Amino acid sequence: MLKRQIRGRAWLVILLVLLAIALALLVALLVLGRSWQAEVIGPDGVPFPVDARVLESLDDPDEEDMGVPVDYLLWAAGYQAVEQVTVTGPDGTRREFDWPAVADDAWWLANGKLSIAGETLPVSRLEAESPLLLGQVQARITDLAPTAAAALGLPALAQATGRPLEAPSARHVLVLLLDGLGYQHYVEARQQGLTPNLVALGEPLLGLTTYPPVTSVSMASLLTGAPPQVHGAWRRGIRQTEVQTLFDAASAAGLYVVVVEGESLPFNLRSAEIRLSGDRDGNGSTDDNVLANALAALDARMPDLLYVHFHGIDDAEHTYSPGAPEVSAVVRELDSAVGRIIEALPENTLVLILADHGQHLVEADEEGRVGNHGSLIESDMFIPIWIVNK
């Protein structure tokens, strides 16, 4: 009887031990299955390690994408624009990709592999080449808030990583945003004679926006002088910045700040008088409404800091593709609007004109859009910046 009891318990112990071993094996398999390591060689040659944890930290939980855009990893490794990418597999095989052609469809998958243009590739190392133009960059979008603050005699923004560009002190500052007018696009428009008023302002600086090059993120960098990891608005849909904006600093110093926007705010703006400019006349554009409100603000009393945002070029590029005749018509109209605003400015005004990002041609999406932006490529990242004193 006693022997039978002991034998029964022994079987129970053996069963439990076997179960524990099976469980441990299962856990090990799961962990090993997720365990992978790769690296992105940064522009300075320093490797940026990538593993499941890094990928998870960059994932956007609200987006049901295939994985994390490879651009995020390239940006995290220090690239500011990419021309070509080389993927090296664990077996040493190398594949080269023309980045502007595939960047929109390049994902780092949770299993550690890459999906580029529909092809799945194992990867141990990723290297990239930047466009030659990067070496000629003269200003960054994060330089604009420090420049405006210095011109108005405001204290420096604590979080700003940008530097004040050379500009005289001024009684007023105008910041004018031409949404979507990338640097190359401007050069082509100038060659076509579409921009006499912008040409009259002189040669723009070759500028670099922030990644991802989308309006809310770029605008937050423009107004805080800081990159997305500092200001917190790192993707579309985030409505608040975590740090002080140029408007906050100007208002705190008792300055009069007016924002003339399109139909909505790209992100919430505190400390400014906000004039939305919806399409009240129903002509399909808010640019005429923005212009009317900007001129009205100037007519009433030139604010110390005036911010004006035209959306028409970006809208037209999404619909008709960058460089399309319909876009050229909008560029010509907005060049004229720039001329009218500058003419109405009082003396001693520092004028800062820039784009938030460019655009590139894409295959038509579900909504039929043939232009888009948001990639770490030359056409999206390079912007023109004018700094003029009137």
Next chain:
Amino acid sequence: MLRKVSVVLVLLMLLSLVGCGSSAPQVDWTLKVGGVVSSPLSVTFADLAKMPQTDLKDVLMEKSRGEDTVGSWSGVLLTDLLAKAGAGDYATITAIAGDGYAIEVNKDELENAIVALKENGKWIAETDKDHGPIRLVTPKTPANRWVFQLQEIQVNQQGGSGVPANAALKVTGNVEVEVGWTEEKVRSMDAIQVESTNKQGEAQTYTGVLISDLIGKADPKGDATTVVFVADDGFTAEVPLADLEACQDCIVSFRDGGGFSTVLPGFATTVQVKGVVEIQVK
């Protein structure tokens, strides 16, 4: 007898449970409707819950991020609210959220729009506090116009806007150009000090901006005769326009805790309006 009492008690408990499920939650939220309207509104969440409710079934919510969804929404028809506020022919509305977000939406996009209190039969205030307690739902448009935490609706006419979306004080109505200013802007204007008697009968000094100057910036039309002061709680008071234009010590005074009050020395106490947010010219 005991059995009857028990049955009644059980029935009462069931009834109270049913009541709990459908009655509006206690929410401290006010929606303002202003701009080009004859009777600006200030309606609480409880007021909205008592108004006739409209159900929108199987509405596609087109999101700019994430997957689109289909759901049902219940709330007050926007047209009912606008009619109650006396909105005439208008071009757009500006919907302003509690966190400062604002968007201007065209009239033709507002067909069947509601101020929603419930999503899929449940109070938004209880199930999705980040996007509640009330939300503008415009079934004809993508969700970027479905402003959550809806706090204010401004009705706009065609033409440029002289009224900032975040105006703390505005002059509207029968004027050449509607104007408005933020709190900071009003306080930075040229101010004067006036003496007036408060409700306790004591003489007191007030600082503020001349009302005639503020009205002058809007340039009242030739046939304008009356001014209506509108307070943030919906209170209104009327004064003849000519009396205000002639008054050299009638001001909008700066309140210590923010906001403004009218101070009209020598006028009736009923026109000394605390928390004035709008000066309507009629």
